[in-house]
Amino acid sequence: MPERVALIHNPRSRRNMKNAGQFAEQARARLGPLFLCPEGRNGLTAAVRELARQDVRVVVVDGGDGTVTHVISAILNAYPRERLPALSILPSGNTNLIASDVGCSLREMSALSPLLEKARQGTLMNDVSWRQPVIVSWTDPDRLPVAGMFCGLAAFTRAIELAHNPAILDRYAHDTAIFATVLWGLRLFLRKDVRNQWLGGSPMTLTVDGAAPDTHSRFLFLCTGLHKLSRGVWPFWLDSSPTGGLIYLDILGHPPRLARSLLSVLRGRISARLRASNAYRSGMAATISIRTQDRLVMDGEELEAGTDGLFHLTEGPRMAFVRC
Structure with a gap:
């Protein structure tokens, strides 16, 4: 049938x-x-x-x-x-x-x-x-989980807010909007106050796979269930053996040598020198809990943390996508 x-x-x-x-x-x-x-x-x-x-x-x-x-x-x-x-x-x-x-x-x-x-x-x-979505849940049992494929915090949230500016979103198609967002972001980044704020990051506590909580300011946090992005960008690598299907990037505030290493980081080609700094981290996990006051952006939608400031990220079930 x-x-x-x-x-x-x-x-x-x-x-x-x-x-x-x-x-x-x-x-x-x-x-x-x-x-x-x-x-x-x-x-x-x-x-x-x-x-x-x-x-x-x-x-x-x-x-x-x-x-x-x-x-x-x-x-x-x-x-x-x-x-x-x-x-x-x-x-x-x-x-x-x-x-x-x-x-x-x-x-x-x-x-x-x-x-x-x-x-x-x-x-x-x-x-x-076959892909595993990222599932975002909250401590509040009355709040339904949200599933998606790409989410982020800190600099990612700020970039999305720029991209959602009607002056960009309503005027340009997606690829052009991304380029316009980058130009606008770079223009703001030249201002010392904005640069210091962005590089300083957002205070967060990450708990990966139940390990000890790690409290630092984060310049950028990303998590995905995708296997590729566009234009050759793939800012992920493995610092250790994978323990789950959540692919994540964690860059601490004021990361050293960011400007000269940005292209390498975006392509996941991290040098031994940057690894040794411990400011650039990436891997695959089954669960990640995040305590923050930032909004998390999931596939373009901004989500507020729970009243306890927590987001819980878990790997979703394997789902089949029929190619067409």
Whole structure:
């Protein structure tokens, strides 16, 4: 029996807004009630719960990283862990890092038609990428966990706030917006007060895999479940044997030789001299707890810490992404 395929469409994604609804009409004609265009987070939660009740095994997400993150979170809160559906992504957002990483590049009917044909033939799972999302949770049991693929704190949060400035976000496409953000950030960085504030970092206490808490100011903290980023950037390496699926980078405040070593750090080519400084750390873990007053940014969305100042990061279950 062919696998049932549902599609979750975000009409407000950047590229979908340029389509004037043509693809939505075509997809609805092919999928019928399994074409979903939920309103808001509550609507998405209800829609995914219904897919879980029907045990729909393949969910296509038509949107960008933010939409994908929301769908993954809803799936993990609705489906049993032993019956998670496969996902596929039509990259239609302002940022599409997740789609690029898992091998989804086609959009609209160029992607959907082959997916439906593979579902008919029973070959959907022949070409998949497996990833583990990063799950953010809080001590408060009433606050639902959030899952995503890329998150960060300190300088990352400040950079995202710059990128979300309407003067940049509304004027430029994603790649150009990144370039404009870098230029704007460098311009601010030339001011001594801003430079000292950024380099000084944000006070944080990190506890990795239950080890002793480590309290320092952090210039930058990143954590991902992706296997690659864009433009050859990959600021991660292994300081020790991996203990889990959370890939992280931890740079302390006022890191030595940052300016002259930045390109090497961004590509994960850390020198023995920098390793010896202990200001640059990277590895793979199963759990990371962070106590901070900073906001954590997960796939473009800013999240507040709990009332106790804590974020808990854990490795999520392995999830299949069907390439298209």
